Amino acid sequence: MTEFHTETTPAGIGIVRPTGRLNMVSAPRLRSVIGHLVEAGTVRVVLDLSETESMDSSGLGAIVAGLKTARQAGGDLRIAAAGPQVLAVLDLTKLTRVLRPRPDVASAFDSV
Amino acid sequence: MYRLRAPADARVLDLVHDLLARFWTDHAGMPLGHRARFDTAVAEIAANVVEHTRAVAALTLEIRGLPDRVEAALEDDGEPVVVDLDDVRMPPAGHERGRGLALARAAVDDVRYERRGDANHWYLALRRPDG
Secondary structure (H helix, E strand, O other): OOEEEEEEOOOOOEEEEEEEEEOOOOHHHHHHHHHHHHHOOOOEEEEEOOOEEEEOHHHHHHHHHHHHHHHHOOOEEEEEOOOHHHHHHHHHOOOHHHHOOEOOOOOOOOOO | OEEEEEEOOOOHHHHHHHHHHHHHHHOOOOOHHHHHHHHHHHHHHHHHHHHHOOOOOEEEEEEEEOOOEEEEEEEEOOOOOOOOHHHOOOOOOOOOOOOHHHHHHHHOOEEEEEEEOOEEEEEEEEEOOOO
């Protein structure tokens, strides 16, 4: 079962860290977690993928949804610390330029 | 033999990943990027069967390594799938759905679907870099 750890930094950036797989089982929960953060006013969100074992197209769809949700609220969603399989999925779906994966959480909102 | 047969519900997706991991443990030598692409394609087809194939009860997956390529064969007992793989396109960036088959096709060298008898058959292959 994929788990989602959520925290908010003193700078007001929400960090969501899924542990496990992002697939059709966990994708709805990822959408929900990001949606709740944004609704609560945390519109800048970093998805920390350091503990994400794999991601499929359902997981990717949830990230795209989260990106749209955050941007519609005036914020943004960044992804950080993705492993080789996730990076391969971004590349193959031509979403690397849209989601622009960052190497780590700390630098995810350094530059716009 | 790298084979599993299980009920075609979401729980089978973990079994698919477990089987792939076991396969790669015994088939070292494939670059990590190639493994990631093969794993991605196999998981996508399995998820596609679970999510979209009607009246499916069981899913079978077989993986094998050949000198020049790795192959996966998935079989299910669901209703026939209406799909033209040559017509599958990657959706635009803002779309949240519809990438599964396009991703599988982009990840490996060969994806085929065939209806034989009462079963759906999916075949995936990825050539080794030196194959």
